[in-house]
Amino acid sequence: MVWPLGGAMRAARRVEAADPPARQDGAASVPTRLPSAVYPDWDAIYTDNVGRIYRLMFSKVGNRPDAEDLTSQVFLTAYGPLRATAGVAQVRAYLSATARTVLAEHWRRTLGHQVTEIDPATDLEDFASMSPPPEDGRADERAARILRALPERQRQILVLRFLRGYSVRQAAAELGVSVANAKVLQHRALRAAAGLEKEGEAP
Amino acid sequence: MRQPVDRYVDRLLRRRRPKPFAPTEDELSVLRAAIDLSAAAPDAGEPRTAFVEALRERLAERARTDQDAAEPPRPAWRAPARRRILAAGALTAAGAAAGASVDRMLGGGNAGSAAASSQTPPQTEITPTHGTWQTVLDSADLPEGAVLQFDLGAVNGFLRRVSGRVQAVSGICTHQGCRLALDATHELLTCPCHGATFTPAGLNLTHPRPMSRPLPALPRLPVREQDGRIQIYAPSTTA
Numbered sequence: 001m002v003w004p005l006g007g008a009m010r011a012a013r014r015v016e017a018a019d020p021p022a023r024q025d026g027a028a029s030v031p032t033r034l035p036s037a038v039y040p041d042w043d044a045i046y047t048d049n050v051g052r053i054y055r056l057m058f059s060k061v062g063n064r065p066d067a068e069d070l071t072s073q074v075f076l077t078a079y080g081p082l083r084a085t086a087g088v089a090q091v092r093a094y095l096s097a098t099a100r101t102v103l104a105e106h107w108r109r110t111l112g113h114q115v116t117e118i119d120p121a122t123d124l125e126d127f128a129s130m131s132p133p134p135e136d137g138r139a140d141e142r143a144a145r146i147l148r149a150l151p152e153r154q155r156q157i158l159v160l161r162f163l164r165g166y167s168v169r170q171a172a173a174e175l176g177v178s179v180a181n182a183k184v185l186q187h188r189a190l191r192a193a194a195g196l197e198k199e200g201e202a203p
Numbered sequence: 204m205r206q207p208v209d210r211y212v213d214r215l216l217r218r219r220r221p222k223p224f225a226p227t228e229d230e231l232s233v234l235r236a237a238i239d240l241s242a243a244a245p246d247a248g249e250p251r252t253a254f255v256e257a258l259r260e261r262l263a264e265r266a267r268t269d270q271d272a273a274e275p276p277r278p279a280w281r282a283p284a285r286r287r288i289l290a291a292g293a294l295t296a297a298g299a300a301a302g303a304s305v306d307r308m309l310g311g312g313n314a315g316s317a318a319a320s321s322q323t324p325p326q327t328e329i330t331p332t333h334g335t336w337q338t339v340l341d342s343a344d345l346p347e348g349a350v351l352q353f354d355l356g357a358v359n360g361f362l363r364r365v366s367g368r369v370q371a372v373s374g375i376c377t378h379q380g381c382r383l384a385l386d387a388t389h390e391l392l393t394c395p396c397h398g399a400t401f402t403p404a405g406l407n408l409t410h411p412r413p414m415s416r417p418l419p420a421l422p423r424l425p426v427r428e429q430d431g432r433i434q435i436y437a438p439s440t441t442a
Contacts, residue, residue: 042266043259043263046259050250050258051249051250054249055248055249058242058247058248059238059239059242059247062215062237062238062239062241063214063215063218063219063220063241064251065220068250071254071258072258072261075258076261076262076265081409081410082408082409086402086406086408087390087402087404087408090390090391093388093390093391094400094408109223111223111224111231111234112225112226113231115226115231115235116235140243142243143239143242144243146239158240161216162216162240162241162243162244163240163243163244165246190212190233190237191229191233193236194229194233194235194236197235198232
């Protein structure tokens with residue numbers, strides 16, 4: 001049988017449920033460190049990779065509803081062709097290739113431009129590596145680079161709004177400016193950040 | 204003052220799904236910056252447990268449906284067609300005999316193809332009866348974990364070294380016989396014809412027809428290491 005029976009999958013979940021702490025650190029049960037490691041069944045493929053795909057997608061769309069939809073699409077698309085008894089590295093290569101296509105299609109459908117894409121050189125290297133991903137991912141790295149390059153006030157408004165989850169009103173109070181000023185400040189900060197993004201792309 | 208791009212950013216900030224619009228190049232850069240910043244938020248990291256479990260259930264549901272659909276009783280069109288042939292045959296003098304033989308042919312064909320498709324043959328070994336050990340590579344050229352392609356004319360395939368030992372598999376796709384290639388990552392054997400992929404160990408990973416059974420594994424080739432050389436047992440080219 002290629003796919004595990006529902007009963008087997010339910011049994012596997014019961015085992016996981018009995019040992020919740022192990023589920024928190026990114027599915028430690030799968031032997032990801034061996035290059036020749038093989039997934040025992042589909043459920044293992046899913047458990048080991050759902051977090052990776054979701055984080056990858058979130059870093060490319062910046063919001064949860066889209067990240068969840070795209071993660072679902074990746075697994076539902078890859079489910080057919082992927083065999084459960086395949087090697088870890090190959091499964092991840094296939095999943096990330098699927099993710100790349102799914103993301104491209106998402107941008108084509110919504111904004112008509114490739115706003116972000118999955119870069120085989122950086123994203124997939126992180127993704128396919130046998131070791132756990134670095135503490136702060138590429139998205140954090142990019143955000144930190146943007147923030148470092150901005151003037152103090154612009155940096156502050158973006159940190160409060162994006163990283164601390166402050167409303168405009170709260171951010172205005174924190175910075176000691178009017179709400180209207182906070183909005184303008186945020187608007188300018190984002191455009192300055194956009195300028196940095198463009199510079200970053202230039203060779 | 205409030206442009207669609209501002210609304211897009213606003214919805215990102217409110218953790219909502221943004222709405223499509225037609226952005227300019229400059230606006231795209233704004234969106235990229237906003238996405239990078241949103242993705243660095245502390246609550247961006249992990250998927251919700253409810254989402255993970257719902258998707259798991261959706262996939263499990265599909266596995267169950269596929270399992271049920273995997274063994275169709277018999278394609279619906281077959282039985283009526285056979286009845287038509289039998290009915291036509293019965294009208295002639297030799298009809299009964301002719302009908303019976305057609306029926307046997309159809310029945311036999313069905314049984315044969317069903318048997319062939321329900322099993323995925325185990326990984327077999329290609330062992331020529333008239334062969335010689337032929338050197339394909341120096342041992343030193345195949346380090347641990349490496350995968351390399353070789354071609355001896357009569358046989359071609361892929362070598363890899365796992366735990367110090369050399370393994371060889373055939374380089375011919377078990378779908379329709381196209382010649383496999385090693386992909387850029389050196390982790391997949393890919394078929395140029397229909398896109399099937401195999402692991403370097405020969406197991407089928409993906410295949411052209413979604414939802415159908417996996418392709419048979421690539422046959423193994425007899426391989427040995429002697430005097431610092433890797434040799435494959437293959438038919439000699441003059442044979």
